[in-house]
Amino acid sequence: MRILVVGASGTIGRPLCAELATRHEVIAAGRSGRDVAVDVTEAESIEQMYRRVGHVDACICVAASGALDHFADLTEAALLKNMRGKLFGQINLVLIGQRYLANNGSFTLTSGIFADEAWPRVTGGAVISGGLHSFVLSAAIELPRGLRINAVSPTMVADSAEEFGELFPGMKPVAMDSLIAAYVDCVEGSGTGTIVKAYG
Incomplete structure (x- = not known):
């Protein structure tokens, strides 16, 4: 497979690319990809990234992270700024990418433990x-051409x-080996609409 990894130079991206490259062609993307x-x-x-890359069978996003915050000082503007990359950026990778991925291709996004466990800041x-x-969950039942989508939710x-x-x-x-295995399973497996909780 040709696999596009967005955030390839990050903490997760580097070992993920190394593992995938043992069996697949990996295209490393990022701010300075x-x-x-x-x-x-x-x-x-x-959009320009997808045009440059051409045909891919999978897109994995391990880019962007949410900033810490203080609830007492939190504002709409701060929330929107925080969402710009990790939420809307990943959503756009799918909304735009659905026109570029090969039939039966897959998207794997990255969420996190805070969706399920409350922690301060x-x-x-x-x-x-x-x-x-x-x-x-919604995209999994609406994506065309057999496209799949999953998210890895790490601690x-x-x-x-x-x-x-x-x-x-x-x-x-969570150990890095276990986390990388979760991403690989999403790409090489057949599941869709799954939130893979990598909580250690």
Whole structure:
């Protein structure tokens, strides 16, 4: 398969690309992507990416992350800014990409644990992940040509625990190998409309 990985140079993207490349052709995309550049906050940039890449069998997004917030100071503007990349960007990868993926191709998005577990300072992240889950469920029954869509919902990644662990005391991290396996299963499997909870 030809697999487009958006966010290929990130913490998850690098090992994911390495694993997929053992069996597939991987196209690495990102703000300064190895193969193609894309800004997921801009619909036109996403359209241009797909045009440059050409035929692909799958698109995986591991790009963008939600900012931390303080509920007492949270505003509509802050929420919208937070949503621009991780929510609307991933949605646009599907809405635009459905015209470019091969028949029976797949989309795999990234949400997160905050859709299901309440933690302080992540209201924006919770809204984003919850929205992505609803989008995946709806898109799965409407996408044409046998296209599939799933989301991987990770907890904190073990590789980032040293940097972010103190922000989420008691949160159990997920091992990178287990997380990568979840993405691979979404691409190489046959499921659709599934939220894969990689909670360690």
